Amino acid sequence: MTVRRVPRVRSALARLMACLSLATVATSRAAAQGVTVSPPVVVIDARTRTGQLDLFNPGREPVEVAVVLRYGIPATDSLGNVFVPLDSAPPANRRAATAWVEAFPRRTTILPGARQTVRFLARPPADLADGEYSTRVVTSSKSAAIPLSVGDSASGISARLNVEVHTVTTLLVRKGAVQTSLELGTPRLSVRNDSLLVQVRAVPGGTAAWLGTLRGSFISEQGRIFDFLERPIGIYEAIEPSFAIARGALPPGRYRLVVTGRVDRLDVPRGLLTPAPEARVETVVEVPGQP
Amino acid sequence: MSLRTVLFAFVLAARCASAQSAAATTPLRVNVLRSFDAGRLLAGVDDVRGASDGGAALFEVIGPPNGVVVITFTLPGAMRGDAASPLVLDFGPSSAEVAESLPGVGARAFDPRQPYTLQLPASGRAIVALGASLRVPRAQGVGRYAGAATLSVRQLP
Numbered sequence: 071m072t073v074r075r076v077p078r079v080r081s082a083l084a085r086l087m088a089c090l091s092l093a094t095v096a097t098s099r100a101a102a103q104g105v106t107v108s109p110p111v112v113v114i115d116a117r118t119r120t121g122q123l124d125l126f127n128p129g130r131e132p133v134e135v136a137v138v139l140r141y142g143i144p145a146t147d148s149l150g151n152v153f154v155p156l157d158s159a160p161p162a163n164r165r166a167a168t169a170w171v172e173a174f175p176r177r178t179t180i181l182p183g184a185r186q187t188v189r190f191l192a193r194p195p196a197d198l199a200d201g202e203y204s205t206r207v208v209t210s211s212k213s214a215a216i217p218l219s220v221g222d223s224a225s226g227i228s229a230r231l232n233v234e235v236h237t238v239t240t241l242l243v244r245k246g247a248v249q250t251s252l253e254l255g256t257p258r259l260s261v262r263n264d265s266l267l268v269q270v271r272a273v274p275g276g277t278a279a280w281l282g283t284l285r286g287s288f289i290s291e292q293g294r295i296f297d298f299l300e301r302p303i304g305i306y307e308a309i310e311p312s313f314a315i316a317r318g319a320l321p322p323g324r325y326r327l328v329v330t331g332r333v334d335r336l337d338v339p340r341g342l343l344t345p346a347p348e349a350r351v352e353t354v355v356e357v358p359g360q361p
Numbered sequence: 362m363s364l365r366t367v368l369f370a371f372v373l374a375a376r377c378a379s380a381q382s383a384a385a386t387t388p389l390r391v392n393v394l395r396s397f398d399a400g401r402l403l404a405g406v407d408d409v410r411g412a413s414d415g416g417a418a419l420f421e422v423i424g425p426p427n428g429v430v431v432i433t434f435t436l437p438g439a440m441r442g443d444a445a446s447p448l449v450l451d452f453g454p455s456s457a458e459v460a461e462s463l464p465g466v467g468a469r470a471f472d473p474r475q476p477y478t479l480q481l482p483a484s485g486r487a488i489v490a491l492g493a494s495l496r497v498p499r500a501q502g503v504g505r506y507a508g509a510a511t512l513s514v515r516q517l518p
């Protein structure tokens with residue numbers, strides 16, 4: 071059995087151009103830096119009730135930072151596009167921590183090269199059921215303003231568009247024992263323009279979000295494996311994401327389409343993940359040729 | 362098993378653990394690399410500035426290698442200024458681009474009016490560009506105009 075990755079077009083010339091272009095841009099970088107936010111996921115134990123986020127200003131200008139909490143979980147539209155709508159008032163039936171977690175400080179100015187710790191205090195209701203509760207931490211940096219110059223003559227038209235950068239990370243509060251699981255539906259294959267789309271329904275179970283990685287492969291009748299998907303994802307409620315593959319990357323023919331979900335993430339420490347059995351589905355699909 | 366093999370295995374395991382640890386603690390950061398500059402405008406002449414054009418705004422998103430972020434712009438429809446009539450801004454299906462290096466080099470266009478899911482490359486770094494169309498009628502008043510927009514980068518989970 072041979073294993074092959076779906077090929078990506080990367081010419082040496084493109085890489086060279088990229089390096090040259092980045093070097094050019096780097097000279098103007100210091101003018102407007104954002105803040106660094108870490109870690110991407112803060113987990114608070116309901117017994118200790120505290121957590122923290124570290125902000126760092128690597129730029130040359132002071133940055134005004136505001137930290138607010140919003141509720142938001144990944145959702146998908148009918149085409150399988152993933153988005154994360156943010157609400158200040160979460161729906162009543164969700165495991166939301168937004169209303170009872172506070173951030174200190176909520177506003178601050180970070181000097182160039184300085185760090186700031188933002189501490190979180192969770193005050194969960196006394197009758198809160200065991201489980202995992204989530205909120206998003208929106209860190210806004212106001213110095214990240216870009217001028218939109220439109221004309222520079224004294225008699226002309228000039229304008230300025232200030233862009234505020236929001237960096238949105240995750241805060242989880244866990245109370246008691248939490249469990250999670252993942253159920254995958256049969257993947258569906260469709261053609262859209264010059265892409266093949268694989269869409270799969272993913273339904274979490276238990277009292278915690280399923281944080282893991284979805285992987286997918288096409289296996290030809292000759293046993294060749296074409297890996298097309300490795301997507302870290304958090305599943306808080308049923309979603310049906312889609313994943314695109316360039317049509318030319320896969321020869322036409324009959325394939326077994328396999329999608330798996332495992333609790334492993336490169337971007338989240340293993341100790342913060344809630345374990346769950348691997349989910350796996352497969353089906354047989356016919357990949358059409360190019361029109 | 363020789364001592365050499367054991368040492369090699371130990372070093373390899375340490376490197377793998379170190380790489381995973383580094384990825385797990387990679388902070389999320391958004392830098393504004395370059396401002397949008399449409400150059401000189403003439404009243405009565407609309408200006409279309411694509412994401413690959415020189416004047417587009419450039420942002421750098423740095424996060425965990427292969428991590429997924431959702432990019433959302435909140436964009437103004439117009440900018441207001443000294444003159445009575447606002448300066449109208451338009452954004453279309455390909456007003457934004459994302460690339461591993463710079464737009465134009467393996468770039469993918471996207472609609473900045475819609476959320477865009479981006480899987481960061483193995484380098485953990487991507488460049489996002491934003492262009493715009495400016496409607497400048499003949500009667501557009503001379504002066505300074507200002508508007509506000511938001512770039513939101515939401516990391517999954």
